[in-house]
Each structure stands twice: as structure tokens, then as C-alpha cells.
Amino acid sequence: MSKLTNREIHLVSRPDGLPVPANFAVVENKVNTEGEGVLIRNLYMSVDPAMRPALSNGQTRLDAVMGGGAIGRVMESTVEAYPVGSYVLHRCGFREYYRSDGKDLSLIKPQGESLTTHLHILGGTGLTAYGGLLVTGELKDGENVFVSAAAGAVGSVACQIAKIKNCRVAGSCGSDDKVAYLKNELGVDYAFNYKTSSISKELHIGLPDGIDVYFENVGGAHLDAACGQMRPLGRIPVCGMISAYNNKGARSEGVTTLSNMIYNRVTMKGFVVYEFNHMKDQFLKDMRTWMSEGRMKYSETIMEGIVEAPNALIGLLQGQNTGKMLVRLSDDV
């Protein structure tokens, strides 16, 4: 039986603060090319903020291959649903080859769009923004919306959905280049660099009537500023709090403005993307329509090769990406 050399990423120590390369190891092993099941050559993997808390809370095991969204091409298969040459989506990234029994795969059939979009705007990232804003956030046409980490993968979709729903949108990001991207590419009404300004003052300028929906990706100082400016019956769908993830216990900077939730009857609600799985068909239909109309754009930051996967995660946590952070795992794409 012939064998292929596979490289994969293991977590070898839990990070204290921002992860460092030494927390990870590249491990080589062999994968059987023959046998029952589906042999997959991973092509791209997704890098997500939610991977960081998993490194500390025990969800990601030590000295074992890490997991995460990935797209691969089927090389060998005894499972009829996944013939050789087809593309599959699964949760076993951070490795070059993956052998599956087929139960954890789903088939991808691009309709003209790039394969990678299924790891972001047409995948879980997009569904997170779609469900978080429209379901958890109960977005209504014409409202005032603030999106933090607005140039990130989820944030940039949230901004564009809000614009499509005729909302006034303010977005925060961490560089002047991203400010320009938000304004010029995504059509955000007001964008600011939170590193060089007062979030609270910027929000007063960008959304002078206050905030109806704050799509929360950052936490800490962002939430402190936004919560104090929420309008009556405002909603805060909590997608993530990336500013907290490198801290012990994922503790954020202190939020001091929560009393505004009382008289303005504000709702803040944490959500996870699988709540919206039942909406996937409508989501894909809407997103493809918006893409074809030029109203849903995306950006990708792609790092090359499995060896770069830890750096991609570290870079994401430092805001080095615009749009989706991906790792290309094969030259053959």
C-alpha cells in the first residue's frame, strides 16, 4: 500500500497571551493512499478568531492535530457521494491530507464563484454575519448600525448586508488602509481607525442619532463606547470579542456603560453560527444575488503553505488581515 507524507499542525503548549510560534509544531506522518473512505488533499484552510479561545479552554487538545474549516479535493474515494475530483468542505484543516469516512464532509459545487468563497462569504463566516445581523440583531431597514472589526471577514459581510438593508453604517478597524477599504470598496458611511482615535467620539460623529444595532466582534473598549450610545430597544448581537481572547479567562477591558441597557431596554445576545444552519439555502441565494449585483464584495489575505498556519493565526489576532485570513495548503490550485 503506498503512502503519502502529510504535514500537520499540533498545539504543543498553551499560549499565555498572544500565541507564539513555539506553541505549535509541524508534525510529519504518513497517510495511506488506499482503503475504505475518502482521501482528501486539503487546498485551503480557514483561520478564525474563535480558534484562539479554544487554545486556552481545552477545546483544542495538546499534542494532537488542530481542527478548523478547510476545503479539499478528493483524491481517492470508496464513497459514492464524494467522487474523485470533487471538492469537499470539512472541519479538519491544519493538515495537508485528510482521510474521512465521508460522514463529516459536504460537497461544494461552485457556481462560477471562486472555491475559497465557500470558506468565507458563502460559508460559515458569511452565515455568521447574515444570521447574527438579521436574526440575533433583528436588523430593520434604515437603522443605525455599528460594526467593529469591520474590515475583518465577518465584519465586512455584516457592513455590506446592513448597507443592502438601507442602513447607515459605521465601522471600526485597525489601520488607515482598512478605513479606505471600508469607505471606498464596501461603501461604509463612516469608518475610523480605533488605534488613533476615540471610539466614543467617532461614534458620536458617525452615528449622531445613536446606535440601533451594534454587531460586536471586539469587546472591551469598543463595547464600552458603543453600549453607552445604544438607542431605545437597541440590540447587540455578540459574535466575538477578539480584544479579550489573548487575556487569561478571555477577560476583556472593563465595560462600564451597561446601565444604559436598562432605560433604553437594550438586548445583548451571544450567538453561534450553527443556530442559523436551517437558513443556509436562503442565505446562499441572497448572497449569490448580492454578489452578482456587485453589492457583496470580499477580500482575502492568503498565506502560503501549512508551515505558515500558526503565523496566519497569530497574524489574524494582530489584525494583519483584510477580509478573510486563509492558508493555501497546496500549490495545485
Next chain:
Amino acid sequence: MSKLTNREIHLVSRPDGLPVPANFAVVENKVNTEGEGVLIRNLYMSVDPAMRPALSNGQTRLDAVMGGGAIGRVMESTVEAYPVGSYVLHRCGFREYYRSDGKDLSLIKPQGESLTTHLHILGGTGLTAYGGLLVTGELKDGENVFVSAAAGAVGSVACQIAKIKNCRVAGSCGSDDKVAYLKNELGVDYAFNYKTSSISKELHIGLPDGIDVYFENVGGAHLDAACGQMRPLGRIPVCGMISAYNNKGARSEGVTTLSNMIYNRVTMKGFVVYEFNHMKDQFLKDMRTWMSEGRMKYSETIMEGIVEAPNALIGLLQGQNTGKMLVRLSDDV
């Protein structure tokens, strides 16, 4: 036309921090005994934490009589619905006499219970706990419930409703006497004095499986401890944040544990009692049943005379009350 001497409380300067007696003045004026409408002798007035933010945010006007829940007896009346001798509830406390056109009054007909209960467990205070816990908090039988300011007017009702719903209940309060009251009188499962203990440690002991519903009255350090221990799909109905009210902008101590809301999909929601007005009949029916069964008890802290009204409010903000803080405005009750 004969006239009566009325004394009333004016706000004369906005407090910086805890209010002081000099922020208030007792003002004397005359009230006509005859004429159209309803002349009311106020008997009791309610003192509520929500009065404090109103002193700073402009809702309470300077150099004008303050407002708040009160019960009075009708002395003169040209309005058929409110005959002489009947008892009425209205929002014009902080004065001894009140002349109304009748439109802002509601009739009280005690069914054996004391008149004052209509200012607390059978009034807005009780409805706040009832709606906040059962509607906003979506309380289910047998859940783990934490109530802060548990010996206060709203908190003590919330604790008892949760016990009636077969929940395990932990309550925080600010003195050892109140701890004893919660355990021995109200049947709370676990009570602690937050001033002499770690809220987080006490919650781990009192509710070792975590918190399903945190009925929030205090904010700041209480919320910081509780939010970190919320269980999946937990709810935090936000009734008040008394720890913040004396601070500029009602800012609380920093809350750093909000990231727990994400993966545990926790909902935090501010509410105001008028949301539950449509439930008043069911509320009164339930409360009277529970009172008759000995499962709904109350405590009152009563100060004597209109001149003491500012001190009652200041004392409330310092936690001097057990149960409802009231001011008796007439000797004739």
C-alpha cells in the same frame, strides 16, 4: 376658599456622587381645598433606586416638586370614580397633598392586605420582579437563579417567585442581618454578604452548576462575577444597576467577563416595568394566592414624615432598607 398648607420636596442641586440633604429642599405652599378635581391627602410614598439616575440625567427637574409612586386618601372630589374616602395610587409623591384632575389616578381596593403592599409587592415593585423574572428572564422550573440586592424590595420578590418555581436560589446582600433574613424568612437556598466575601467564590459555592438566570439589580462587580458563571442559554434580565447610579454617567465598575456570553449564548436584556402592564390581573391573582399560602412575604422600612423623604432616598442608596423603603406622609393611617 379655604387652603391647606402643603409641604413638598424640591431638587435644588444635582448630586455629585451620593446625594446629600443639601441637594433637596422642603418647600411650603398652599393647596385649595375646593374646586374641580380630586384633592388627595398622601399617606405613603415609595422610594426607589431608579429615582437616583433621574436626579442626574435631567428627568427630575430642578426647583420643582419631585415625583414618585404614592398612595393617598381622597379628601374632596368632583370626579365620580374617586369618591371621598377612597384610596388612590398615583405618581405624585414627595408632597403631602396633591390635587389631580383624576386622569392620573387609579383606585386601590385592598382585599384584606395592608394599603402599603400596593406600593411594593402588589404594585410596580412586585410587577417588576414578576415580569422581569418570568417574561424577560424566561424563568423555567428548577433552574439555578442568582438575585443581587436580594433583600431589597424587588430582589426579595424575585427570590420568592424563583423559589415558588422550584428553582435553586442564591442571593447577595449587604449585611449579615439581611443574610439571615434571606435564609430564614424568604427561604433562599444560599445567601451571602457581598461586602465581606468574594462574589465569584460565593456563587461557585451557592450555585455550583452555574447560573441559568441572573436577576440583575446591582451591576459592576456583581455582574462581573455572575456573567462569568452563566450556563448555556442563560439569561440576565437587567432590572437595575444600583452600584453605578452615584457615578458620573451611571458608569459601573468594569465588567470583564462578557465573552462568556458568546459560546454559552447568553442573553442580557434591560427592561422597564410598564412592559408588563398587560399582565397586571394575572400578577395580582398569583401574588394574592402566594401571599395567602404564606409563600410571599415582605418587609418594609418606613421613615416618618415628608421631611425625611430625602434621607429615605439617600439611605436606600446606601442599603439601609430591608425590603421596601417607604415614607409615611400622614399620621392619620
